[in-house]
Amino acid sequence: MKRMLIVFAAVAGVVATTSSADASSSACRSIADPMKRLACYDNAANVTAPSGKTPAVSPLLASATASPMPLKAKVSPVRSGPRFWVEAEGGIYGFSKNSPVIAATAPPASTGPIFVPTSPGFIGLTSISTVTNPLLTGNPVDGAGGGSYRMGYWLDPERTMAVEGSLFYVRGTSSANLSQSPTTLRTTNFINTTPDVFVGLFDDTTTTTVTGAGIADQLYGVDANFRMRGPRIASLSNFDIMVGARFVSLDETLTASVSSLFSRTYQPALGLPTPVNFTNSVAGFDSFRIRNNFIGPQIGFNAEQHWGPWWVASENKLAVGAMIERASVSGSSVFTTSPTTTLALAGIPLTVVNAAAPVALGAGGAPAFGVFAQGDRNKTTFAVLPSGNIKVGYDIIDDVLSLTLAYNYLYMSNVGRVGEQITSPSDIRQSNLFAQGVTLGVKAKF
Secondary structure, eight states: OHHHHHHHHHHHHHHHHHHHHHHHHHHHHTOOSHHHHHHHHHHHHTOOOOTTSOOOOOHHHHHHHHSOOOOOOOOOOOOOOOOEEEEEEEEEEEEOOOOOEEEEOOOOOOEEEEOOTTOTTSOEEEEEEEEESOEEEOOOOOEEEEEEEEEEEESSTTOOEEEEEEEEEEEEEEEEOOTTSOEEEEEEEEEEEETTEEEEEEEEEEEEEEEEEEEEEEEEEEEEEEEEEOOOOTTOSEEEEEEEEEEEEEEEEEEEEEEEEEEEEEOGGGOOOSOOOEEEEEEEEEEEEEEEEEEEEEEEEEEEEEETTEEEEEEEEEEEEEEEEEEEEEEEEEEEEOOEEEEEETTEEEEEEOTTSOOEEEEESSOOOGGGGSOOEEEEEEEEEEEEEEEEEEEEETTTEEEEEEEEEEEEEEEEOGGGOTTOSSSOOEEEEEEEEEEEEEEEEO
16 A cells, blocks of 8 residues: 555656646747747756755655555574484383292092992992192292383474384293192092992002292383374473374293102002002103283373473373283103003902013103193283373483483283183183383483
């Protein structure tokens, strides 16, 4: 609009000047004397305003020139802080208690009387079993050590959107020496001659010893998130919202050396020709492993509050998804077997040693003992996985380098653990895991 006013004022001035010049030219043309007429034209061309007076100026032009158009303010660029950040932490962790049941031996049910066709004069055979130290338990993993690492990048100079990823690893072990408490299963066999008379024949004794039992727990995982600036909450310095995906694995392995000795001892009162007693043995190494792999989406938030160089942050995430579980057994064994033959006593068939034959040696798989007697199996179930931390930090160099002290936690709702499987021979019994730790760390921005 102002530019149009300037143009109109200039046109008006030109018109006024042209009109005045035309009037002076007409007056000069009426002078007859050439010299005077020339002087008239010269005076008309060089006309000036009277002394002490301001030349007339168009009001529109005066208004336009008195109010020049304002200039646009110069906008300074947004100051960009560090876009990358890296964190590293390490410390001690603890797991929820899970006392592993290494072996549980139940005594076989008593049998008999079982009729012996070759010995019709007797009612039958009867057996009674007892167990000493039927339950062997190991030590749970109390303490563990581990660390975590995180990297991120802000996608814009204002640091309102970012991508980040993290990983962690925690490992703990325990050991137990159970050699002082072997499990002994004894079965005594009788012949029932009359309803009230039992004659002892032989005792079968199996003694199993576990040595070097140990548990190794490994907890590790990775996640990736998109992070964005959240709504302003109270006086918090920063509040960010996260959405992403997570993978966490709990890997528990129980290992032990197992030796088992079987012996059959006949009653001396039977008067059998010696030798009749014999033994068989097996020794080996077992490994029982359960792997729990969780994968699923997650959401979370990160809140920070700063007071000068000091700051406090809390990050919490919730993931839901599938827990894929697998239990497996592996190992090896060496066994010795005494040769035997059959001897009849009053029509009762008895298995006795054959002293003329050599002892047989052999190798095989994992010894069948306790949890090790169970085969491989798989299971998939739904699980919830909340995790988070509370962190205190101090800026050594503002917005560049910080030291941190943090409390971390992680919970897994459905997992298979070693100590729960002895009572579940065909399935993976479900339990849970709570892990927590205290870590020291450093955070760098660049």
